[in-house]
Amino acid sequence: MGHLYEAIRTNLIALERELGSHGLFLGDAASQVGRAVIDLEGVAPIADLAAGGRAIDIIVEQGEGSSADREVSHYRSFLTIQREFEAALGDDPDFTPAWPAADSPVLRQPPEPEGEVFIDHPDAAALLDFACATYGLLLRCLVQCFGRNVGNAEKAQTVLMAAAIELVHVLGEASTALARLPASSKPDGNNAGMTFTMLRGVEPLLSTAEQNQASGAE
Structure with a gap:
């Protein structure tokens, strides 16, 4: 994954040379999601190559680790889980760390x-x-946080992002419950699990006209 993001960085640099900064970074940076909407490290509007590079650095360091070898990266966390799993197996060869999802x-x-x-x-x-419907609604909320062209975008983004985060927690609880339930009425040793199937609509929750009307009413 680290190599993937370095390839993205390399291609962004090449594209800026070819298209120029204005040709590569399109749209209004004010319509992006910033720290006022969600207070997370690395969240900031990206309007030039330097800002894009900083975002890639954060993704790599938090996810895959880097030359800085952050202890809090996802990669380091997975290594810790692996060591703990191997230690548990050493103590009990029959140890099973998960439900048979x-x-x-x-x-x-x-x-x-x-x-x-x-x-x-x-x-x-x-x-x-229910879990699949929750997943679909979660993605719709996230998608509509970006590229907004209506007044008071930050307020709408804050509401949508807060809803998406709450739905993440709902989805986590539903997925955990699914892994504990049998998949079939005829027991076959398998428990259920989340499919992440998109079966519902992906249209905006509110049209642009409806959003403008709502802003006017407030």
């Missing part, structure tokens, strides 16, 4: 079911349908 769960019977686990237990199916 299906690797390839599906909510609707596919035309080619080989290798898929069809979730047909009534409780699990209903919860999975």
